[in-house]
Each structure stands twice: as structure tokens, then as C-alpha cells.
Amino acid sequence: xxxxxxxxxxxxxxxxxxxxxxxxxxxxxxxxxxxxxxxxxxxxxxxxxxxxxxxxxxxxxxxxxxxxxxxxxxxxxxxxxxxxxxxxxxxxxxxxxxxxxxxxxxxxxxxxxxxxxxxxxxxxxxxxxxxxxxxxxxxxxxxxxxxxxxxxxxxxxxxxxxxxxxxxxxxxxxxxxxxxxxx
Amino acid sequence: xxxxxxxxxxxxxxxxxxxxxxxxxxxxxxxxxxxxxxxxxxxxxxxxxxxxxxxxxxxxxxxxxxxxxxxxxxxxxxxxxxxxxxxxxxxxxxxxxxxxxxxxxxxxxxxxxxxxxxxxxxxxxxxxxxxxxxxxxxxxxxxxxxxxxxxxxxxxxxxxxxxxxxxxxxxxxxxxxxxxxxx
DNA sequence: TCCAGGCGTCAACACGTGTTGGCCTACAGT
DNA sequence: ACTGTAGGCCAACACGTGTTGACGCCTGGA
Numbered sequence: 001x002x003x004x005x006x007x008x009x010x011x012x013x014x015x016x017x018x019x020x021x022x023x024x025x026x027x028x029x030x031x032x033x034x035x036x037x038x039x040x041x042x043x044x045x046x047x048x049x050x051x052x053x054x055x056x057x058x059x060x061x062x063x064x065x066x067x068x069x070x071x072x073x074x075x076x077x078x079x080x081x082x083x084x085x086x087x088x089x090x091x092x093x094x095x096x097x098x099x100x101x102x103x104x105x106x107x108x109x110x111x112x113x114x115x116x117x118x119x120x121x122x123x124x125x126x127x128x129x130x131x132x133x134x135x136x137x138x139x140x141x142x143x144x145x146x147x148x149x150x151x152x153x154x155x156x157x158x159x160x161x162x163x164x165x166x167x168x169x170x171x172x173x174x175x176x177x178x179x180x181x182x183x
Numbered sequence: 184x185x186x187x188x189x190x191x192x193x194x195x196x197x198x199x200x201x202x203x204x205x206x207x208x209x210x211x212x213x214x215x216x217x218x219x220x221x222x223x224x225x226x227x228x229x230x231x232x233x234x235x236x237x238x239x240x241x242x243x244x245x246x247x248x249x250x251x252x253x254x255x256x257x258x259x260x261x262x263x264x265x266x267x268x269x270x271x272x273x274x275x276x277x278x279x280x281x282x283x284x285x286x287x288x289x290x291x292x293x294x295x296x297x298x299x300x301x302x303x304x305x306x307x308x309x310x311x312x313x314x315x316x317x318x319x320x321x322x323x324x325x326x327x328x329x330x331x332x333x334x335x336x337x338x339x340x341x342x343x344x345x346x347x348x349x350x351x352x353x354x355x356x357x358x359x360x361x362x363x364x365x366x
Numbered sequence: 367t368c369c370a371g372g373c374g375t376c377a378a379c380a381c382g383t384g385t386t387g388g389c390c391t392a393c394a395g396t
Numbered sequence: 397a398c399t400g401t402a403g404g405c406c407a408a409c410a411c412g413t414g415t416t417g418a419c420g421c422c423t424g425g426a
Contacts, residue, residue: 002392002403024286026209030384040405045385101337102285103207108337115339134341138333139353142342146329150321154284154291156298158317159325170322174357188373213414223375228415 009047011037016044016058021092024099025055025107059100059107061093063118068126076126077176081168084144088152095152098145115141126180139178147171192230194220199227199241204275207282208238208290242283242290244276246301251309259309260359264351267327271335278335281328298324309363322361330354 003011015036019028030051034041048054064087071079088094101108116134119141124133147167151159162170186194198219202211213234217224231237247270254262271277284291299317302324307316330350334342345353 005403008403027286029382031382039403041384042386042406043404046403051384099285102282102332103210111337112339135345135349138339138341138345141339142329142333143326143357144329145332145337146325146327149285149328149332150325154294154328156295156321156324158321162318162321166318170361174326174360177357178353186373191373212412214412222373224414225376225416226374229373234414 005047008037008039008043012039012044012047012054013058016054017092017096020055020058020096021099024102025104030054055100059093059096059110061097061114063087063114065118065122068122073126073180074176075172076180077174077178078168078172080122080140080175080179081144081171082164084148085164085167088148094148098149098153123179127182129182136178140175143171143174143178188230191220191222191226195222195227195230195237196241199237200275200279203238203241203279204282207285208287213237238283242276242279242293244280244297246270246297248301248305251305256309256363257359258355259363260357260361261351261355263305263323263358263362264327264354265347267331268347268350271331277331281332281336306362310365312365319361323358326354326357326361 012033015033016028019033019036022028023032030044031041033054034044037044044054048057064083066079066083068076068079097107097111101111115137119137120133123136123140124130127133127136129136147159150156151162195216198216199211202216202219205211213227214224216237217227220227227237231240247266249262249266251259251262280290280294284294298320302320303316306319306323307313310316310319312319330342333339334345
């Protein structure tokens with residue numbers, strides 16, 4: 001079959017995202033990705049040069065945290081939880097990152113910097129507790145990532161069947177306390 | 184050098200635990216483990232038969248949850264958090280399990296069954312809410328595993344520098360609410 | 367002293383991996 | 397119709413992996 005170059009590239013990228021999300025960096029092989037995309041492994045190299053660069057392209061990511069200044073103070077926790085659930089389900093990028101960060105120092109560093117660059121400022125602004133903003137952000141991250149780990153990666157059945165609203169109701173106050181309780 | 188068979192076996196097991204904890208199942212190679220133990224890779228096979236069986240031996244695990252019936256009702260959350268911190272730091276087994284469960288369905292299943300077999304009954308007994316015990320246990324697991332993920336695996340600096348007591352103070356009430364709040 | 371059996375090493379196999387280079391072929395521009 | 401080029405495939409390389417079997421050597425018991 002014959003295609004435009006960019007179509008093939010997109011096809012590869014889609015297959016790569018699925019494989020990386022399902023298997024993590026190591027177990028996702030170029031050959032499997034190529035097979036999913038219906039092309040030859042060498043095409044992957046042609047378009048992306050290297051497995052590492054393919055991963056970088058597949059794992060491009062932005063948390064897209066909303067502006068929280070217009071949210072009522074008491075709803076910050078729930079809003080954050082709801083946003084993360086959305087962000088986690090819109091595409092597979094966070095699963096890719098988490099599955100890989102656990103055994104790959106470079107990707108772990110990437111996760112750390114994503115959270116410190118985007119979540120710490122929120123915690124600082126909301127809590128007014130600039131001294132402990134990093135701790136507060138880390139605590140919030142621990143609950144949010146833990147939920148995602150159990151729900152999307154380990155697939156604990158009881159967490160999988162809970163509705164979005166249930167999760168927001170349970171986790172909202174927790175994140176609220178971490179991020180916004182008075183110093 | 185010459186040794187008793189059991190000494191060598193123990194040596195291999197210790198090296199394996201370190202490697203599995205540091206690198207996860209896939210990246211920890213038999214050759215590297217053998218090198219750490221100062222012996223030939225084939226000895227590993229002789230003593231454990233298979234990489235998978237070596238892993239099974241290295242990842243043998245018991246949560247060792249304490250009896251909570253003698254703990255004052257309000258302290259259950261803090262007690263659980265403190266126990267998990269201990270359990271997590273006494274040896275590397277939980278890190279091994281977590282690092283591997285993320286990309287290995289069999290080990291993920293093992294974690295699920297560990298938590299459902301040991302944490303669900305606690306949640307049921309403490310909360311009296313038998314209908315939602317599985318959800319409560321899963322929520323508690325999400326916070327506890329999330330903390331461990333961020334502290335021991337992703338190594339978020341701010342979580343790493345927090346003291347045991349700080350963590351108990353922050354997470355205790357959360358786990359308390361998950362596991363013991365009235366239905 | 368001898369020797370059987372267990373502790374240990376070496377070298378190799380079979381396989382899967384990322385990666386490379388050469389070749390084919392359909393199509394667009396002349 | 398001719399041809400250059402871009403999209404695609406094939407075969408192979410180099411390497412690291414788990415795993416195996418043959419071979420030495422030390423040591424404890426007869």
C-alpha cells in the first residue's frame with residue numbers, strides 16, 4: 001500500500017502509543033508496533049530514527065491544569081480530581097509515562113519535573129503556604145497518582161467500577177486538605 | 184571460592200532482591216545478579232531453575248498487618264500508615280512487587296490478591312460497612328501505594344525528605360476516613 | 367589413599383532485540 | 397514515454413538475553 005508520509009507517521013505514532021501504554025517502554029517492541037501499524041519495522045526507524053525518539057514523540061504531554069483562581073476555594077480539591085480523571089482518560093499518555101517511569105530514570109525525572117513545574121505553583125497559590133508548597137503538591141500527587149495506579153495500571157476491580165463522581169466525592173476532600181488547608 | 188550450597192543460594196537471593204528492586208523484573212538480568220553474587224550465571228539456574236522462579240523466591244511477601252482490634256478507633260488510620268511505612272522500609276520486597284506489577288500481569292494479579300485478601304477484611308471489620316468494604320480498601324490502597332510510589336519509586340524529593348511522623352500526620356486521617364468513616 | 371559427589375566455571379546455543387543498507391516500485395513532473 | 401524520488405520491503409548484522417551441557421576441582425568419607 002502507498003500513503004502520504006505524514007499519514008504513515010501518524011499511524012506509527014498511534015500504534016506506538018497503544019503499545020507503550022499497554023506494555024511499557026521495554027516490552028513494547030519496534031516490531032510489534034510496526035506490525036500493528038501494518039508496515040515494516042525499518043519504516044519506524046526511518047520516520048523516528050530511534051526507539052527512544054519514538055517514545056519521546058509518543059509521550060509528549062501537558063497536564064493542562066485549568067485556571068483555579070475562578071473556582072470557589074472549597075471546590076479546588078474536587079476540581080483538581082475531576083480534571084485529573086479527565087486528563088487521564090482523554091488519552092493514554094499518562095499511562096505510558098507511569099508505566100515507564102517506574103523502571104526508567106529519565107522518564108521518572110520527566111514526571112517529577114512535570115509535577116513540580118505545574119502542581120507546586122497551584123499548591124503555593126491556593127494554600128498561601130509557600131514554604132510547604134512542595135510538600136503539599138507531593139502529597140496531592142501521591143493521592144492522585146496512587147488512584148491512577150490502582151485504577152488504570154493495577155486495575156483494582158473495585159476502583160475500576162467506581163464512577164467518576166464517587167471518586168471525586170472521596171478524593172476531593174483529601175486533595176483539598178493537602179493543597180488548601182491553612183498552614 | 185567454595186561454599187555450602189545454602190550460603191550460595193542465600194547470596195544469590197540477596198543479590199536478586201537488590202537488582203529486582205532497583206531495576207524491575209525485565210531490566211534485572213541473571214548475569215548482573217550473578218555478577219553481584221560473585222558467581223557464574225549458570226549457578227543461578229542450578230539453584231532456582233528459572234528466572235521466573237528466582238523472582239518468585241525473591242518476591243515472597245506477607246503484609247503482616249497487625250491486629251487492629253486493640254487499637255483505639257481513631258488511631259486506625261495512623262496505625263495503618265505507620266505500619267505500611269515500616270513494612271515498606273524493612274525490606275525491598277514491596278518495591279520489587281510494585282516495580283514489576285506495573286508491566287507484568289501475573290504480578291499485578293498477585294498485588295491485587297494480597298490487598299484484597301488482607302486489607303478488605305480490615306476495612307470491613309473497622310467500618311462495619313461490609314457492602315463497601317472493597318471500595319474502602321481500594322481507596323486506602325490508592326493512598327498508601329501512591330505515597331510509596333512517589334516516595335520510594337519515583338523519588339519525589341519533597342516526599343523523600345518528609346519524616347515518618349509527618350507522613351503519619353498527613354496520611355493518617357485520610358486512611359482513617361477511607362477505612363473507618365461511618366457508612 | 368582413593369574416589370564419589372557436590373560446587374563451580376566455561377563455552378555455546380537459540381532467540382529476540384534495535385538498527386542498517388540495499389533493493390524494488392509506483393507515481394509526479396517533464 | 398522517461399526518469400527521479402519518495403514510500404515501502406527484505407535480509408542481515410551485532411548484541412544481549414535466558415538457558416544448557418560438558419568439564420574441572422575441592423572435599424569428606426571409606
